[in-house]
Amino acid sequence: MAKPKKVKLKLKTHKGAAKRFKITGSGKVMRHHSFARHILTSKASKRKRRLGKAVELDPTNFAQVIRMLPYGL
Numbered sequence: 001m002a003k004p005k006k007v008k009l010k011l012k013t014h015k016g017a018a019k020r021f022k023i024t025g026s027g028k029v030m031r032h033h034s035f036a037r038h039i040l041t042s043k044a045s046k047r048k049r050r051l052g053k054a055v056e057l058d059p060t061n062f063a064q065v066i067r068m069l070p071y072g073l
Contacts, residue, residue, distance in 0.1 A: 014068035021057065021065050023072045029057040029065050 022030045035043075036051035043051075057065060 011070040013071060013073060017065060017068035018073045021069065021073075022054070023069065029062060030054040031057050 020031065024030060032054050033051040036048065040048055
């Protein structure tokens with residue numbers, strides 16, 4: 001009887017994280033700002049412009065997010 005092959009299991013991507021974070025070509029993780037969806041009339045134009053842009057993820061959360069995105073979406 002033949003031995004069964006050892007198969008390395010595939011890791012699943014955390015789909016919630018995949019929708020919220022993007023990994024750049026250089027390996028940085030980008031995220032979007034919160035507080036930019038509604039009640040915008042009381043916020044300054046400068047603030048609303050800033051909230052619309054993506055920023056680099058803080059280093060404290062980097063390892064946690066990379067673990068959720070094993071294939072670097």
